[in-house]
Amino acid sequence: MADRLQIGIIGAGRIGKIHTDNIARFIPQAQLTGLADIMLTAEQEAWAKALGARLVSKEPGALLSDPEIKAIIVCSSTDTHADLTVAAARAGKHVFCEKPIDLTVPKVKAALDAVKKAGVTLQIGFNRRFDHNFARIREYTLAGEIGDVQLVKITSRDPAPPPPAYVKVSGGIFMDMMIHDFDMARFQAGSEITEVYAAGAVLVDPEIGKAGDVDTAIVTLRFASGAIGVIDNSRKAAYGYDQRVEVFGSRGVAQAENDLPNTVKLSTEKSVTAEKPLYFFLERYKQAFVDEMVSFVDSVRSNKPVAVTGEDGLANMYAALAAQKSLTEKRPVSIEEIKVQS
Amino acid sequence: MADRLQIGIIGAGRIGKIHTDNIARFIPQAQLTGLADIMLTAEQEAWAKALGARLVSKEPGALLSDPEIKAIIVCSSTDTHADLTVAAARAGKHVFCEKPIDLTVPKVKAALDAVKKAGVTLQIGFNRRFDHNFARIREYTLAGEIGDVQLVKITSRDPAPPPPAYVKVSGGIFMDMMIHDFDMARFQAGSEITEVYAAGAVLVDPEIGKAGDVDTAIVTLRFASGAIGVIDNSRKAAYGYDQRVEVFGSRGVAQAENDLPNTVKLSTEKSVTAEKPLYFFLERYKQAFVDEMVSFVDSVRSNKPVAVTGEDGLANMYAALAAQKSLTEKRPVSIEEIKVQS
């Protein structure tokens, strides 16, 4: 493929490895040209080269100044996302940036401005829109099968809580975890969130409470369309990663169940048992990670709008900030209020 | 209801009690007028009278000679079915006879002749045709949803084997247990069985083998329509009563799963568990017992053909005899061969 999109990846951590591997193995219309990580190990370097990367470096700048690299995947630490997005945009590179763009609104806005000014493409890593189940629900909605969307319900529970140390720097459950669900809610409603009300509790781990966060939350949503919604999160579901979506409309409902490792049912004198859900996001969203990248590459190569824009990233962030404020001030908080203040 | 069908029941054993109770409580278009059991206890008598029976007796003849009783339910011991059917028919009563009519073909034929001569209605107690699941499959087939029937698969497994003493007098697994499935197969195929091949084994209880029977069997069927089918039976399914039917056709397949006591799913760290099937036929076919009787009463009162005829009873018996012969002689056996010989 003469016109494969040459890609440079910044950050070789958990998510960086996934993107690198996916681009090298599953996306023939892209080429893994470069990889940079400020903590690059010899092992990582060998691995990247074996996958065909020409330029492997500790310097992100090396990728930005390489004329053949047309797109940059930003999966370094969160605090560098905005700056690298700006730098890449200024260098004329298209950008795929992992979520969140930043934890502060001004830096996010600055990044979006830079992207706009540079006229490059920016996609944000809200990969769940590409999940086979959730995408199918949206297709049903768009096909009119459920009529007008009236109610969106999202269950999103992790198999195990992160360490308290992580919780402290995570930005809190709404910014760190539920932000994915805010994106899913907006995606499924086909409408912007206008107001949230958050109820939270510390039920999983008191240490999370000491870190100033909650580990269980229910957030009620209002959408501009008039629809309403609700998301529930828990940092710990004993039975594994619970990721379900239900969209209810005037003509019906579409519901996605969890994915299972196999379909076998065992019936014995004691009970009938089935498998637990796929363990965690790496298993559950394995294909979604590939598909979001395919979508990004396709958007860049065909000069089409991306599936998840920088504005989506910002809107999800507003929802998370509103939820945090709602929890703290024990009242519903409008997105408008957050926008005005930030 | 002035024209309620007055019914007399012969036999107050397990199945007789069910019919009695159903008629008294659930079928307003019928009236429980009499009950007879040659071993009638005082308790049974009190119970029948409390349910409104006017005539409670140790003498079946008392019901047959009662002019107000228009229909007789025969649920006494198997060896009396044919004779009582004949006697009832001669007395001008309509008859609902529990399966089997008899264990020998000549007596069955004699009973059917007597019924024909008397011009009365006869229905046989193959209740599973009235099961909500299996009836729904047939509805789909009749509505053309699955096209032409090509393959019928029936799973029918009991939760626990009967005592070996019972096995000896039961007529064998095909006559005692699979006969229900032969009826279901003919019902679902909408066609007569023409040939069977039986594979059997003693895997549940060696005592059953000593009694000359098998406890596990797979029987392949050919239908006059050209379709084929298969039934599997086991005398013991550790997880409970397993009653499933699948009808496959040129345009699709309809499948019935087991009924469960509730729909609750419990997911824990260990597994995801659901309930086992309803325990046994009294639970699973509770409503089907009512519905077959409603159907009988309705047929008699409206002078309509019954849902399960005496000829059905005979055809099911031929299939059972052929299966037994196939098992013994280790070859496929045609129904014609059985008909000619019996």
Added chain:
Amino acid sequence: MADRLQIGIIGAGRIGKIHTDNIARFIPQAQLTGLADIMLTAEQEAWAKALGARLVSKEPGALLSDPEIKAIIVCSSTDTHADLTVAAARAGKHVFCEKPIDLTVPKVKAALDAVKKAGVTLQIGFNRRFDHNFARIREYTLAGEIGDVQLVKITSRDPAPPPPAYVKVSGGIFMDMMIHDFDMARFQAGSEITEVYAAGAVLVDPEIGKAGDVDTAIVTLRFASGAIGVIDNSRKAAYGYDQRVEVFGSRGVAQAENDLPNTVKLSTEKSVTAEKPLYFFLERYKQAFVDEMVSFVDSVRSNKPVAVTGEDGLANMYAALAAQKSLTEKRPVSIEEIKVQS
């Protein structure tokens, strides 16, 4: 049964008919002694007598003054519930009162006081606690299978909206419809609701909005135990009556799916289809109506605490009033605030 509980029923409308029929046919430990309805028709009278009622009258008082009747079922119009409960209690009768006891707190309190003073038993008709699915979830919780309850989720959607005329006198969606779910939430959480936040919308029928009500609502709950919960209601689910409950705890989750009329799955070239849920509450809660009455009769006869107390009725009412206030004032409302004011 010498000591059958003699029962008088007041009100022969839809729900009164169900209770009458259930008592007469399914509850041998009770006896249908009387029926009263101020609008009694000849047909109703004949029907009640055929079911064995000795005393059929247009005068509720006739039942209250009958010395053999030990318990009264109040299923007349809502505005008479409280007064009849008081009158029955003063007459020394045990009372089963349909929900709601009244639409105003003072009358409810007065009724509970009268019951207390009279020392009689009072059960309120929150029948869903007796549903086979929801009862099973509670059993799992009580058995420790899901650990400590952290989150309760209830979906409760009607197949079709009531006429706007009904909506006007219904007391609103929270008092009329969600009150069942408040009861379920308290039952499943094993804890009292302390605060609610209600989001509502008019999405089904503008006439409902004109009547001053909403037809779609999501209510977030806080429980005294620290757990949180959420209920969603819609007046119209195109696919039928949607009644699901999910209780999530520290060790797992128990979820109840809808009940279906049969288990058949039809697979064709076009799709794989299954049945829609049982149509409405008469079908879905058929057995629960029997079981709540069995439970009441058993409580009275054995002098045991009832499963659903008058205090439950009051607590559910507080939740409904709080939800209404929350919706109106767009803020979370504590139950305490409602208690103090009413």
Added chain:
Amino acid sequence: MADRLQIGIIGAGRIGKIHTDNIARFIPQAQLTGLADIMLTAEQEAWAKALGARLVSKEPGALLSDPEIKAIIVCSSTDTHADLTVAAARAGKHVFCEKPIDLTVPKVKAALDAVKKAGVTLQIGFNRRFDHNFARIREYTLAGEIGDVQLVKITSRDPAPPPPAYVKVSGGIFMDMMIHDFDMARFQAGSEITEVYAAGAVLVDPEIGKAGDVDTAIVTLRFASGAIGVIDNSRKAAYGYDQRVEVFGSRGVAQAENDLPNTVKLSTEKSVTAEKPLYFFLERYKQAFVDEMVSFVDSVRSNKPVAVTGEDGLANMYAALAAQKSLTEKRPVSIEEIKVQS
């Protein structure tokens, strides 16, 4: 990985492409060294080289004589399987041979002899043993969860019939299609088939009948262990590829349902619909194709027994031949009879 197994692939048709692609992309412990196809196109050559193949040729012999290639994957046309297996074995190469080894017993035996003499490893391409569902059932059995295996049921239906021209050279439904299910049956039973009885019919396409074959079949199995089994095949299931297995034992049953493209359920006024099964074997057994090759590579590198031996291939063939004979001669046929004759 210094000791990657260097592999040469013979045959670049549909299945050859899959193996080539899987080895190049998903199996780091193997290396795609060579590819040969007697009809090799320029496009195929470019593709293989892009995947890293060093030796791309029209001559299978070129691979066999290459000293670095240690294993050969035979996926050329069926009539060449046996000869290439012999040649590869004689050249000291380990062999993975697609099913069937040949359509005649003597050639299969000759191939197995050559392999034995050469002391190389041979695995046959019965990939379904590696399917996540079917492998899970076997794990349950081996863990004792279902007790002793008593009954094995396999449903295996294709979404659409092959062209009649293919049917003529296919070896017939038993050798071409059901041979996979014979392997599955032996795998799940953990025991050899000793006798079969085949019932077949032409219900899908009369042209298949004219070609001397059937398109619908039910085959009853007896196993050496005493267990019994049944397989049903159809060349056309309107709803897609239907691949289910059920293993019933003394302590329970394990059942695998079909895999679906997603878990979404759509409920509307009309019905509740779910997705049809994954379309055909490329979709359904995608991962199984990878896993069988991983297993082969692992067996060769670790000098361990393979999961599917040449003897398995021969045993499956005997079952297919017995089924064909049973169908023709309308009687049960023992495997011993086939063995003796062939």
